[in-house]
Amino acid sequence: MNGRRFRAIIRDQKILLIILAIALVLAVVRPVFISAENLFNILFQVSITSIIGIGMTFLMIGADFDLSVGSNMVFATTVAILLQGSGLGAGIAAAILASTVAGFLNGVFVAKLRINSFISTLSMMIFLRGLVLILTNKQTISGSSDALFSFGYGNLFGVIPYPVVLAAALLVLFALVLARTVLGRNLYAVGCNEKAARMFGIDVAGLKIFAFSLTGFLCGASGIVLLSRLNSASGTYGIDTNLDVISGVLLGGISLSGGEGSIFKAFQGILLLGVLSNAMILLHVTPYLQQVIKGLMLMTVVSLDSYQAKAAAFR
Amino acid sequence: MKLQNLLRREAILAVFIVLFVICSFFVPSFFTARNLINILKQSAIIGLVVAGLTITVIAGNVDLSVGSVVSFAAVIALTYTHADLSQTNISMTAQEGRPLLALAFSLPFLMGAAVGLINGLIISRFQANSVIITLGALSAVRGGALLVAGGKVIYGVKNPVFAALGQAQLFTIPVYVFIFVAACIVLELLLRRTSFGRYVYLIGANLKAAIIAGVPVARVQILTFVISGLMAAFAALILVARLNTASGLIGNGWEFDAVTAVVIGGTSLLGGRGSVIKSFQGAILVTMIINAMVLLNIPSSYQYVAKALIILTAVLIDIRTRREAA
Amino acid sequence: MGKFSRASGCVLALLLCAGLAFAGGAAEAKPAAEAGGQSTVALMWGGTDAPFVGPHIRSFTETMEKAGYKVVVPDSKWDPAKQSTDVDDMIAMKVDLICLVPVDPLAIIPALKKAKVSGVPVMTINTEADKSANEYIIGFSGVGAYEQGLVASELLVDAMRGKGNIAVVEGVSGFNVCVLYAKALDDTIKKKKAAISILAVQPTNWSPAEATKITEDYITRFKNMDAIFAHDDYIAGGVIVALKEAGIKPGQIKIVGVGGTGDALQAIKDGWMFGTVQQSPITEGAFEARRALEFLKNGKLEPFYSIMDNPRIDASNVNKYKAEF
Structure with missing residues (x-):
């Protein structure tokens, strides 16, 4: 009985266990790893991917995904900088609105025009990248005020970086939305079986458009976090953000075919990538080897996950 | 009526022809023999990757590691064409001595x-998600390529046999263009005329049904990935034969360009539908769009915007016509 | 029943053991990291996969290690946001000095400010950050992309004898170095009052294969193209492939690159390239490492700027240069 429960824990909390194992090893060989500064650095490093990861989880539960998140984030940063002349608040609001609209359009392409999410969001990614290059005139533009510096580099109670606080709040909020509301339940239903969901009278298109708009909104929020950190924008920012988010969320065990997953699972996946990257830097692993290890890690964990899922299905 | 049906089935081809005619009239120097050959040349090498990837996608998976395989294969190939170090300016690799052409050709494959x-x-064994597994492979293989190359550029030796692969011409058209066309035909026949091909479609359309019907699912799926890996290696060989240099950065981002061409061609990412010939059209369509924009001298930032809109429109037309047909 | 989960448990255990072994191995290989008090220097490139970066890291690391320092190399993947968080990591590790190549001249400023506040000195290398960052750093050593662009532009003007048409094969649209090269070219044309117009600028993502494609299209489109400015010698190689295949003779279209790779030196000898600007990653890495060592020894860096020469290489002096990379 005990053994079975132990195995169940291993099966269900695999990512968490691996994170803990890495942490344990690092704490021994590199004590600096468990310094508060380093731990909050890691949380900070994953805060942007976590915020976008929330939206990506919503999408993947509904069997969609979004490749335009990085471009959309930088788009928000750019809009905020360009419009800050009429007040920082107005710039931020306009930026988030612009990103939400881009997300909404993705939703319309996918849900109404029935273009698959790969092509819709890829086009949006290229489009927004071009738009940012045009808006910035192919240069780096910078924010005029340092007003956001105290947000990007400030800490709550002197230790917790504000972006981490923001990410945590959003994670909890949307985890509740997903787990406790009709909207969340319907989303799982759509991901499991779109046709059946439609027959039960669920507004499938509406839900999908909502999930894409939410992702756009969260990209906007991330764009503001980015602004607070970099105080600048250019068309060369955020190129790999989409793959970072998608690999993290998938690593957390959310399936691309929809119908399963949770916000916290996704966060664990993203956190694992952050911890791994930090650990490899602390261990002085050379960059090329870092890529090899990260790749093999992804493959191993996901195979293990799938293997166990298959085994569970056998039982 | 028949024409209508044909249009519906061949929407991407129709889009291609319409764009082609428009470009011929409005884009300077577009409709010249040299430029048309250029478009073929520019689609051929990545086209080999696209052709291989199509089979994987029809079987319901996707292989994102192809771009990294291109770089790793390129690095390996050039490392072993160092037939004679005295011909190179610099000894970029530890390879010494005699021709290792056989290795240069076989190791990448x-x-x-x-x-x-x-x-x-x-x-196939763990029924794992192909996106994340091949994303992992993308990272690992590129890391491997960078490790082998030592983060540098490797220069090849101008070995005549090897160079011919990238530089020989037939009727002023490079030989590799013919190789590309031939590869597409062979792979298309493989899909249409063999039981392997039937299994690929069946698995992509309905995995459960395929298992129940006794299709050797695992073996077929593995073979599709082997094919996409082999085609990526083939593309890499031609690429380095032509450019004579390789680095861990070569082929960067090709996975996305290749998947885009496959999807524009009308092959569904859900599997079960599509063909190599369609992907061939997709690849040439994308190349033609970019070619026309460079000829029109559109600034790169506007090119991004235009490319996005054209891809979206082309796919939209394809989807619309197909739905009308259904 | 339990077969699968037992097996998976074993796999997990194995994985953890492997993790432990790898971590332990890494720790063993570099024993003195924190315990022995050996000093560490961070070398922060924007990304590590570009061909120039590999030899630079090796040369920099060798010089530092000979002097008894350890070098840690994070990989920022050409992402300004990642680079700024990597700076956080280096601050947490309490490295003795950060040598940093900014991915973006403006985006890095807040991170430099934080480093300054946290008491970790930063020297920018290779490419400068925006001048407004100077109050946060101890100095700059490197080549000066703008100055380099000026040398390349002069080569172009000379190659064309002051008049004609240039097509540009650039690295990445909006990338710091490319912006500076473009500015240098504009400024040079204006300053020399040359009758030179720029026909087109297209990005290659630093890929020789893309450079070949774009050059093919340039050849088709522009019958009046006199010169091509390639933003580095690797993509200049791609340009030459396209010219060769189109049956164009060496020197018919003048090519200018940046770098001085073995391939480029050969191309200058063969007449394919008009010239290039010398920038050896090996010389540069050692140069910047020596400046870092100077600071670590004296606790200050004099002078603030130390900019390497950007020698111009053309047919007249190409034989003086050895192929280093």
């Missing part, structure tokens, strides 16, 4: 097949 085999084994 072995590596491509091995990566495909590992991807395929994991994905």
Whole structure:
């Protein structure tokens, strides 16, 4: 009985266990790893991917995904900088609105025009990248005020970086939305079986458009976090953000075919990538080897996950 | 009526022809023999990757490791064409002595097949998600390429046999264009005329039904990944034969360009539908769009915007006509 | 029943053991990291996969290690946001000095400010950050992309004898170095009052294969193209492939690159390239490492700027240069 429960824990909390194992090893060989500064650095490093990861989880539960998140984030940063002349608040609001609209359009392409999410969001990614290059005139533009510096580099109670606080709040909020509301339940239903969901009278298109708009909104929020950190924008920012988010969320065990997953699972996946990257830097692993290890890690964990899922299905 | 049906079935071809005619009239120097050959040249090498990837996608998976396989294969190939170090300016690798052409030709293929085999084994045996597994492979293989190349550029020796692969011409058209066309035909026949091909469609359309029907699912899936790995290695050989340099950065982002061409061609990412010939059209369509924009001298930032809109429109037309047909 | 989960448990255990072994191995290989008090220097490139970066890292690391320092190399993947968080990591590790190549001249400023506040000195290398960052750093050593662009532009003007048409094959649209090269070219044309117009600028993502494609299209489109400015010698190689295949003779279209790779030196000898600007990653890495060592020894860096020469290489002096990379 005990053994079975132990195995169940291993099966269900695999990512968490691996994170803990890495942490344990690092704490021994590199004590600096468990310094508060380093731990909050890691949380900070994953805060942007976590915020976008929330939206990506919503999408993947509904069997969609979004490749335009990085471009959309930088788009928000750019809009905020360009419009800050009429007040920082107005710039931020306009930026988030612009990103939400881009997300909404993705939703319309996918849900109404029935273009698959790969092509819709890829086009949006290229489009927004071009738009940012045009808006910035192919240069780096910078924010005029340092007003956001105290947000990007400030800490709550002197230790917790504000972006981490923001990410945590959003994670909890949307985890509740997903787990406790009709909207969340319907989303799982759509991901499991779109046709059946439609027959039960669920507004499938509406839900999908909502999930894409939410992702756009969260990209906007991330764009503001980015602004607070970099105080600048250019068309060369955020190129790999989409793959970072998608690999993290998938690593957390959310399936691309929809119908399963949770916000916290996704966060664990993203956190694992952050911890791994930090650990490899602390261990002085050379960059090329870092890529090899990260790749093999992804493959191993996901195979293990799938293997166990298959085994569970056998039982 | 018949024409209508044809249009519906061949929407992307129709889009291609319409754009082609428009470009011929309005884009300077577009409709010249040299430029048309250029478009073929520019689509051929990545086209080999696209052709291989199509089969994987029809079987319901996707292989994102192909771009990295291109770089790893390129690095290996050039490392072993160092037939005679005295001909190079610099000794970029530790390879010494005699011609190792046989290795230069075979090792990249072995590596491509091995990566495909590992991807395929994991994905078929554990029913793992192909996106994340091949994303992992993308990272690992590129890291491997950078390690082998030492983060530098490797220059090849101008070995005549090897160079011919990238530089020989037939009727002023490079030989590799013919290789590309031939590869597409062979792969298309493989899909249409063999039981392997039937299995690929069946697995992509309905995995459960395929298992119940006794299709050797694992073996077929593995083979699709091996094919995409092999085709990526093949593309890499031609690429380095032509450019004579390789680095861990070569082929960067090709996975996305290749998947885009496959999807524009009308092959569904859900599997079960599509063909190599369609992907061929997709690849040439994308190349033609970019070619026309460069000829029109559109600034790169506006090119991004235009490219996005054209891809979206082309796919939208394809989807619309297909739905009307259904 | 339990077969699968037992097996998976074993796999997990194995994985953890492997993790432990790898971590332990890494720790063993570099024993003195924190315990022995050996000093560490961070070398922060924007990304590590570009061909120039590999030899630079090796040369920099060798010089530092000979002097008894350890070098840690994070990989920022050409992402300004990642680079700024990597700076956080280096601050947490309490490295003795950060040598940093900014991915973006403006985006890095807040991170430099934080480093300054946290008491970790930063020297920018290779490419400068925006001048407004100077109050946060101890100095700059490197080549000066703008100055380099000026040398390349002069080569172009000379190659064309002051008049004609240039097509540009650039690295990445909006990338710091490319912006500076473009500015240098504009400024040079204006300053020399040359009758030179720029026909087109297209990005290659630093890929020789893309450079070949774009050059093919340039050849088709522009019958009046006199010169091509390639933003580095690797993509200049791609340009030459396209010219060769189109049956164009060496020197018919003048090519200018940046770098001085073995391939480029050969191309200058063969007449394919008009010239290039010398920038050896090996010389540069050692140069910047020596400046870092100077600071670590004296606790200050004099002078603030130390900019390497950007020698111009053309047919007249190409034989003086050895192929280093």
